[in-house]
Amino acid sequence: MILLAASALAWDSIGATWPPESFPLTWYLQGTLPGISDAEAEAAAEAAFDTWAAESCAGLSFQNGGRLTDATLGEADGRAVLFLVSDTWGAESTLVSEPRVTTSGTEIVDADAAFNGVDYAWAVDGADGRTRMDVQSAFTHEIGHWLGLWHSTATDATLNPSLDGNPEARDLASDDVEGLCSLYTVAGSGAQGEACTDASDCEADLICLVDGTLSYCTSLCDTGGGCPEGYACFSAGDEAVCAVDASSGGGECGCSAASGAHGGVLVALGLIVRRRR
Numbered sequence: 001m002i003l004l005a006a007s008a009l010a011w012d013s014i015g016a017t018w019p020p021e022s023f024p025l026t027w028y029l030q031g032t033l034p035g036i037s038d039a040e041a042e043a044a045a046e047a048a049f050d051t052w053a054a055e056s057c058a059g060l061s062f063q064n065g066g067r068l069t070d071a072t073l074g075e076a077d078g079r080a081v082l083f084l085v086s087d088t089w090g091a092e093s094t095l096v097s098e099p100r101v102t103t104s105g106t107e108i109v110d111a112d113a114a115f116n117g118v119d120y121a122w123a124v125d126g127a128d129g130r131t132r133m134d135v136q137s138a139f140t141h142e143i144g145h146w147l148g149l150w151h152s153t154a155t156d157a158t159l160n161p162s163l164d165g166n167p168e169a170r171d172l173a174s175d176d177v178e179g180l181c182s183l184y185t186v187a188g189s190g191a192q193g194e195a196c197t198d199a200s201d202c203e204a205d206l207i208c209l210v211d212g213t214l215s216y217c218t219s220l221c222d223t224g225g226g227c228p229e230g231y232a233c234f235s236a237g238d239e240a241v242c243a244v245d246a247s248s249g250g251g252e253c254g255c256s257a258a259s260g261a262h263g264g265v266l267v268a269l270g271l272i273v274r275r276r277r
């Protein structure tokens with residue numbers, strides 16, 4: 001149970017995500033960066049997408065759609081394109097790269113990104129990120145934007161704007177993973193404790209509980225029934241729900257409120273019940 005999760009978070013969201021049917025998401029490359037071969041750019045992109053796909057909490061998948069020559073940056077044409085720009089850079093010259101994500105309500109409908117080969121030198125050898133930008137790092141940063149993450153204040157996060165093009169951004173920090181896992185959750189079998197995004201993912205008598213950065217199917221306990229082992233009864237708004245009891249050793253505990261309490265109803269901030277509609 002993480003009671004004060006909100007204050008610990010550094011990642012940010014653009015307020016929209018791709019609907020599940022968007023995956024596997026097809027991506028394309030267009031253009032070239034000075035000194036980088038097409039094969040090198042493609043390999044860097046594959047590695048960057050693999051980095052995000054490797055996080056099993058989200059279960060996202062991507063596929064290489066190949067090279068394009070006719071796409072326009074920022075045009076919502078349904079094609080997610082990495083634009084390698086070596087002729088005219090349309091944004092501020094200080095920007096290493098620039099995302100263009102098109103949303104409709106809370107859904108992302110298209111995403112592009114441009115990489116500045118006019119004002120910056122690039123490399124694929126894990127360059128320093130100051131005199132030469134690392135292609136894979138910049139791709140990994142921009143793909144984070146594509147997935148709905150905005151800039152993070154965590155200094156080691158791939159989504160920290162100052163790490164764009166820095167080789168450190170090739171690998172996700174825990175902050176990036178927390179953000180991703182909060183925006184996308186793999187639905188499980190619907191049984192107690194399985195991941196969910198809505199009550200419809202859960203068995204009929206269970207609700208979907210948002211508990212810090214986790215969302216899982218669980219039961220209500222306000223009818224006098226107890227909670228399964230590893231869970232304790234917490235109040236969440238007007239309801240009482242069985243939430244993972246960190247004091248039983250089931251998870252990391254940053255709280256003292258839950259320790260020593262058994263059977264009673266505890267008060268926890270940040271629990272959100274998602275009911276069937």
Ligand SMILES: [Zn+2]
Pocket residue numbers: 141145151161164
């Ligand atoms: Zn950025």
